[in-house]
Amino acid sequence: MSKPHEVLIRPIQPRDLDDLTRIFMAMYDERDAGSPIHTTLRHDRPPESEITGYFRELIHRSQIGEAAVVAADMDGHAVGFCNIARAGPPALSEVSHVGELGILVHRDHRGVGIGTALLEESLAKARSKFELVYLSVWSNNEAVRLYRRFGFSVCGHLPRMVKRGNDYVDEERMVLDFSKTPAGPGAKG
Amino acid sequence: MRSTADILVRPVRKEDFDDLRATYFQLYDERDSGESIGITLFATRPTVDDEAVWFDRMMHRVLEGDEIFLVAEVDGHVVGSCSIDRVGAGPSSEQAHVGELGILVRKGTRGKGVGTALLERSLAEARSRFELVYLTVFSQNQGAQRLYRRFGFSVCGHLPRVVKRGGQYFDEERMVLDFGTSKDPVKVHRGEARS
Numbered sequence: 001m002s003k004p005h006e007v008l009i010r011p012i013q014p015r016d017l018d019d020l021t022r023i024f025m026a027m028y029d030e031r032d033a034g035s036p037i038h039t040t041l042r043h044d045r046p047p048e049s050e051i052t053g054y055f056r057e058l059i060h061r062s063q064i065g066e067a068a069v070v071a072a073d074m075d076g077h078a079v080g081f082c083n084i085a086r087a088g089p090p091a092l093s094e095v096s097h098v099g100e101l102g103i104l105v106h107r108d109h110r111g112v113g114i115g116t117a118l119l120e121e122s123l124a125k126a127r128s129k130f131e132l133v134y135l136s137v138w139s140n141n142e143a144v145r146l147y148r149r150f151g152f153s154v155c156g157h158l159p160r161m162v163k164r165g166n167d168y169v170d171e172e173r174m175v176l177d178f179s180k181t182p183a184g185p186g187a188k189g
Numbered sequence: 190m191r192s193t194a195d196i197l198v199r200p201v202r203k204e205d206f207d208d209l210r211a212t213y214f215q216l217y218d219e220r221d222s223g224e225s226i227g228i229t230l231f232a233t234r235p236t237v238d239d240e241a242v243w244f245d246r247m248m249h250r251v252l253e254g255d256e257i258f259l260v261a262e263v264d265g266h267v268v269g270s271c272s273i274d275r276v277g278a279g280p281s282s283e284q285a286h287v288g289e290l291g292i293l294v295r296k297g298t299r300g301k302g303v304g305t306a307l308l309e310r311s312l313a314e315a316r317s318r319f320e321l322v323y324l325t326v327f328s329q330n331q332g333a334q335r336l337y338r339r340f341g342f343s344v345c346g347h348l349p350r351v352v353k354r355g356g357q358y359f360d361e362e363r364m365v366l367d368f369g370t371s372k373d374p375v376k377v378h379r380g381e382a383r384s
C-alpha cells in the first residue's frame with residue numbers, strides 16, 4: 001500500500017494527458033463492475049478521445065491561469081488530480097471570482113491521504129485566483145466530511161440530481177468563502 | 190394592463206434572432222444605468238457575432254431535443270423567452286433527466302403576464318422530457334421567486350456571493366421543481382404575475 005509521503009503534488013503538465021484519461025476511464029470500469037463510485041458519468045462509455053479532449057482543455061486552462069490544477073505524482077505517473085476552474089469560460093463574466101472544484105483519485109490509491117494533499121495544494125493556489133470555491137458532491141459520499149474539514153459548508157441540497165440505472169442520487173452543493181477562512185495549513189480536525 | 194390573451198407563446202424561429210439579441214443587450218443598458226437586474230451577465234457586452242454563435246448553438250440543441258426554447262410574442266415582436274436546457278451533456282448523461290430553466294422578459298413588458306405565459310407552456314413541454322427542472326435566481330428577486338413557487342418550485346440552496354457586479358456581491362437561490370412529486374398539471378393563478 002502506498003503512503004502519502006511517496007506522492008508528489010505538483011502542477012498538472014501536458015505529459016499527464018494519458019494518465020488522466022486512464023484515471024477517468026477507470027471510473028467507468030468501477031461503475032460497470034457495480035462499485036458505488038460517486039462521480040456523475042454517462043450511461044454509455046464515452047470514446048477515449050472525448051475524455052482526452054477534456055483533459056487537453058483542462059491543461060490549457062491551467063496554463064493560461066483560468067484554473068488551478070494539481071496532480072498527485074507517483075513514480076512519474078499521475079494517479080489523481082484536483083482542479084479548481086473559473087466558473088463560466090470567459091474571464092470577464094460576473095462569476096469569474098468563483099472557482100468550481102473537481103477531484104479524482106485512481107481507485108488503487110484511495111484512502112491514503114492523496115485527496116487531502118491534493119485539496120490542500122489546490123486550495124492554497126486557488127486562494128490567490130478566486131474569492132470563493134464551490135463544489136457539488138453526491139450526498140452519500142464520505143468526501144462531504146473531508147470538504148468540511150477544509151472549511152466548506154453545505155449551501156444546497158439538490159434532490160435526484162443524478163440517475164444511475166433506475167436509482168436517483170441527491171447532491172450537496174458546498175461553498176468555501178476565502179474571505180471568511182484564514183489562510184493556513186489546510187484541513188482542520 | 191395587457192391581458193395574457195395578447196401574448197403568443199411559440200417555439201423559437203430563425204427570424205427571432207434580432208429581437209432576442211435586442212432583448213438581451215437591453216439588460217446591459219439596464220445594468221449599466223444602475224438598475225438592479227437579477228441576471229448574471231458578462232462584465233462587458235458581448236458582440237453581435239458572439240450572440241450569433243450562442244443563437245446557432247441554441248437552435249442546434251433545440252433541434253437535437255436537448256433544449257426547449259419558447260418565445261413570447263406581443264404585437265409581432267418577441268419580448269421574452271424561456272429555455273429549459275438539458276443539464277447533462279446529451280441524452281446518455283446521468284443528468285439527462287434534469288433541465289435547467291432560464292427566462293428573460295424585455296423591460297417595459299414586465300408585470301403583464303409574459304413570464305407566467307412562458308413558464309406555463311415551457312413547463313408543460315418539459316414535463317414530457319425531463320423529470321426535474323432546476324433554476325437559479327438572484328436572492329433579492331423576490332417577485333420572480335414568488336412566481337416560481339406558484340409553479341411548484343421550492344428553494345433547495347442558497348449560494349452566497351456567487352455574482353460580483355462592480356464591487357458588489359449578490360447571492361442566488363437554487364430552486365427545483367420535481368415532476369415526480371408534483372403530479373398535478375401546472376396551475377396558474379392569473380392577476381398577480383411578476384416577471
